[in-house]
Amino acid sequence: MSEEKTVAAPFPGVFYRRPDPESPPFVNVGDVVEAGTVVGLIEVMKMFQEIQAGASGHVTAVLVENEQAVDAGQTLLTVE
Amino acid sequence: MSTQTTPLTRVLVANRGEIAVRVVRACHDLGIEAVAVHSAPDADALHVREADGAALLGGPQAKESYLRIDRVVAAALEHGCQAVHPGYGFLAENPELARACAEAGLVFVGPAAEVMEAVGNKVRAREIAEQAAVPVIPGSGNLSSVDEAVAFAERVGYPVMLKAAAGGGGRGIRRADDEPTLRTSFPQAVREAEAAFGDGSVFLEKCVIDPRHVEVQIVADRLGNVVHLGERECSLQRRRQKLVEESPAPRLEPRVRDELCAAAVRLAKQVGYTSAGTVEFLVDPRSGEFYFIEVNARIQVEHGVSELVTGVDIIGEQLRVASGLPLSVTQDDVTFRGAAIELRVNAENPRQNFFPSPGQVTRLRWPGGPGIRVDSGLEEGDRIQPYYDSMIAKVLVTGRTRDEAVARARRALRELSVEGVHTTAELQRSILDWDTFTDGSFHTGSLDGFIASWTAS
Numbered sequence: 333m334s335e336e337k338t339v340a341a342p343f344p345g346v347f348y349r350r351p352d353p354e355s356p357p358f359v360n361v362g363d364v365v366e367a368g369t370v371v372g373l374i375e376v377m378k379m380f381q382e383i384q385a386g387a388s389g390h391v392t393a394v395l396v397e398n399e400q401a402v403d404a405g406q407t408l409l410t411v412e
Numbered sequence: 413m414s415t416q417t418t419p420l421t422r423v424l425v426a427n428r429g430e431i432a433v434r435v436v437r438a439c440h441d442l443g444i445e446a447v448a449v450h451s452a453p454d455a456d457a458l459h460v461r462e463a464d465g466a467a468l469l470g471g472p473q474a475k476e477s478y479l480r481i482d483r484v485v486a487a488a489l490e491h492g493c494q495a496v497h498p499g500y501g502f503l504a505e506n507p508e509l510a511r512a513c514a515e516a517g518l519v520f521v522g523p524a525a526e527v528m529e530a531v532g533n534k535v536r537a538r539e540i541a542e543q544a545a546v547p548v549i550p551g552s553g554n555l556s557s558v559d560e561a562v563a564f565a566e567r568v569g570y571p572v573m574l575k576a577a578a579g580g581g582g583r584g585i586r587r588a589d590d591e592p593t594l595r596t597s598f599p600q601a602v603r604e605a606e607a608a609f610g611d612g613s614v615f616l617e618k619c620v621i622d623p624r625h626v627e628v629q630i631v632a633d634r635l636g637n638v639v640h641l642g643e644r645e646c647s648l649q650r651r652r653q654k655l656v657e658e659s660p661a662p663r664l665e666p667r668v669r670d671e672l673c674a675a676a677v678r679l680a681k682q683v684g685y686t687s688a689g690t691v692e693f694l695v696d697p698r699s700g701e702f703y704f705i706e707v708n709a710r711i712q713v714e715h716g717v718s719e720l721v722t723g724v725d726i727i728g729e730q731l732r733v734a735s736g737l738p739l740s741v742t743q744d745d746v747t748f749r750g751a752a753i754e755l756r757v758n759a760e761n762p763r764q765n766f767f768p769s770p771g772q773v774t775r776l777r778w779p780g781g782p783g784i785r786v787d788s789g790l791e792e793g794d795r796i797q798p799y800y801d802s803m804i805a806k807v808l809v810t811g812r813t814r815d816e817a818v819a820r821a822r823r824a825l826r827e828l829s830v831e832g833v834h835t836t837a838e839l840q841r842s843i844l845d846w847d848t849f850t851d852g853s854f855h856t857g858s859l860d861g862f863i864a865s866w867t868a869s
Contacts, residue, residue, distance in 0.1 A: 344770055344798040346473060377759070377768035377802040401472050401799070 337387050337411045341402040345376035347383075349398040357398075359409070363391045371409060374402065385411060417736030418519055420444050420495050424488040425463065426509075427499030428478060429789035430806060431711070432459035435497045438727035447491045449484060451477035453797050458789045465491050472799045478502045481509050485516050495519035495734050497727075501801065504710040505532060521734040522687045523709050530683055531707035541704040544682035546675040549694070549703045552616040558598040562591055564616050570594075571619040574601045578609035587619060620703065622855040623694040625649065626661050627708075628676035629718040631688050631726060633733045638680045639743050640673040641718040641726070644690075647856045648843070650766070650863060655836065656843060657714040658753040659721050661695075662814060662852025668700045679704070688715065688730050697855060713756065713806065716787060720752035720810040751814040753821050758802040761834035763867065769834035770798040779827035783810045783820045796833055804835070814852070818844060842866055 341347065349357040349372050359371045365385040372383045389411040396408050422445040425435045432448060436459060439446040448463035453472045460466045467487035469477035477483075479502055488496050496513050498504040498521065507525035514520065522528070531537045541548050552564040554577055565572045565588070574597055576584030586601050588594035598614070606612035629641040645661035646654050661669070676691035690712050692705040715726045724746065729739055760766040776792035788805035790796065796804060807824050811817035825841045846862055848854045 343768075346799065376770060376798045377800065379768055381767075399473070 335412070336392065337389060338407045339371055339383065339385055339409050339411065341374060341383070341404055341406045341408055343374065343376055343381075344402060344404045345374040345381075347396050347398070347400050347402045347408060348373040348375065348380075349394070357394075359391050359394070361391050361394060365389065365391060365411060383408065387411060418494055418734075420519070420731060420735045422447060422464075422491065422493045423521070423731065424449065424467075424484070424491065424493040424496045424518075425459065425499070426478070426484045426488075426496050427502055427504075428454055428457060428459055428800065430787045430803070431499040431501075431713070431789075433462055433789050434716075434787055435499060435727055436462045438725060438731060441725065442728060442731055444731065447487070447493055449478070449487055451799070453795075453799070458791055458794070467491060472797070474502060474799065478800075481506070481512050484509065485512050485518065488513075488518050489516060493518065495521055495731075497521040497730070497734075498710070500710050500713060505708075507532075519734045521730050523685055523689065527683055527685055528709045531685075531709050534706070537706060538704070540683050541679055544675070544678040546679050546704045547702060549620070550618040554613045554615050555598075558595055561594055561598050561614075561616055565591070565594055568616075568618040571621065573617045573619045574598065575615055575617060576601065576605035576609055576611070577613035577615055578605065578611040584608060584614075620694050620696045620701075622697065622857060623647075624661070624664075624697055624855050625692065625705075626664065626672060626695045626702070627690045627692040627712075628673050629688070629690055629712075629715065629726065630676050630680050630685070631724070631729045631733070631739055632680050632685045633739045634686050634736060635738050636681075637739050637742070638677045638685065639739055639741055639746060640677050641722045641724055641746060642748055643669055643672055644714055644717050646714065647854055648849070648859045649856060650859055653756075653758075654714065655756055655840065655859065656753065656849070657717050657756075658751065658814070658817070659717045660748065660751065663697070664695070665700055668695065668702065672702055675702075675704070679707070683707075685709075687733050688726050694856075713803070714754050716785065716806060716808045717752045717754045720785065720808060721748050721750060722746055723749070750810055750812045751817040752808060752810040753817050755807045755809075755821060755825065755840045756803055756836070757805040757807060757828070757830070757840070758836045759796050759804050759833045760802050760836055762836050762839040762863070763834075766836070768798065768802050770796045771833045772796075773830060774832035775829060776831070777827065777829040778805070779807060779824035781823070781827075783817070784808070784824050785810075804830070804833075818850060839863070839866060 366388040436446040445464040447465040503509040510520040510525040550568040571589045574586040602612040632638040648656040690708040778786045785808040809820040
């Protein structure tokens with residue numbers, strides 16, 4: 333049984349699931365990610381920063397909506 | 413219409429942070445009530461606490477709140493305001509807000525929508541400058557042959573910049589320092605432009621080496637009076653973000669300064685400008701030649717520098733003009749005293765590539781004493797929100813001479829204490845001790861090099 337891991341917001345801001353409005357999401361539930369896979373962007377004070385998965389596995393849930401405000405430490409998605 | 417007056421008793425301040433506080437103060441100085449607007453997380457922000465009333469616009473993101481023209485106008489009407497001051501950023505240069513205000517019977521504190529549109533369009537703005545006999549960077553128009561390019565370059569002098577007509581944002585630009593380089597680069601640039609933009613049209617512009625960014629503050633009323641409040645030296649920029657500004661511009665010859673200021677006034681008159689605005693120029697420090705860049709049709713962040721050397725309350729003048737009154741000063745009334753410097757303190761970590769640093773300010777001490785002014789929207793215990801600009805304060809200093817102002821700036825940053833977040837103050841302390849800054853010999857490219865060596869140290 334693999335244990336559940338989370339990807340948390342390292343700083344507060346606005347979370348984006350897509351690189352731009354026309355593109356598909358970086359990841360969807362069921363996708364395989366590895367450490368370093370970009371799972372979203374957080375905009376903080378007009379600057380965009382890529383958010384990467386910390387470990388490999390399947391995405392089991394995406395817990396925030398596109399363009400949702402997030403706090404530092406808030407869980408963005410879970411990986412198993 | 414031009415002579416009609418609207419006495420202002422209540423003004424909506426359609427902004428946040430330090431500029432909203434600044435506008436509230438200008439209103440109070442004139443006996444006018446100020447109504448603040450705010451997003452949900454800004455409900456208890458200083459600009460709201462200082463105002464006489466407040467209206468919630470919406471959620472945390474600017475597009476849900478500070479960028480909502482419909483809600484700004486509704487809030488102004490609901491609170492019985494006669495005018496809307498947009499500050500800078502957000503909706504300040506959006507002609508749609510000016511139009512929506514007019515339709516609702518509100519005065520927009522700024523230039524007319526058509527003027528904003530005219531100066532906001534690069535091609536139109538250049539035409540207006542030329543009509544006002546204000547120099548623009550010599551450009552060739554689209555070139556049909558390399559010989560045509562060489563002829564133009566010989567006329568304006570090397571170096572020149574070869575640019576793709578369809579390019580933008582720095583793409584498709586090549587510099588040529590002499591004729592052989594231009595002859596080699598020309599066909600390459602055409603091929604590249606075709607490949608990148610599907611359009612091989614290229615043109616040449618004269619290249620100004622190590623230019624300075626100098627801008628002129630103007631104020632204008634609806635009766636046709638235009639007054640300049642001198643120049644500001646704004647060359648110390650990182651990624652087009654100014655970090656230090658000052659007036660007067662060091663090492664600017666009095667003759668060039670007078671010509672710059674006169675050019676800015678001519679341009680403002682040419683376009684029928686009203687309210688406060690800035691005309692930006694590139695100055696070639698070697699020849700003293702200057703070239704128009706653009707007009708900022710709003711109050712600017714660094715307006716306080718000009719207020720300190722002239723004593724004119726620029727936002728107060730904007731409110732007077734908005735109510736239909738003439739400017740309170742003529743050009744002859746404006747005198748320039750001493751020197752002023754502004755340091756923009758941003759909540760960013762200069763040691764980590766200026767990464768934003770939102771969060772709670774656990775301890776805050778502003779500098780004080782002779783010659784110090786701090787404009788901020790922040791108090792100790794406040795939370796710096798991640799949704800907006802990172803600038804948290806402008807530390808302004810003044811002195812009888814530039815040296816005295818620099819000494820006070822050093823003292824101000826010694827006294828300044830911000831805990832809980834990173835700020836750019838540490839970098840700015842070093843800038844104040846940098847010989848290129850103290851001797852005033854910097855240009856628009858200087859700060860990048862300084863930051864690179866500072867970061868490495």
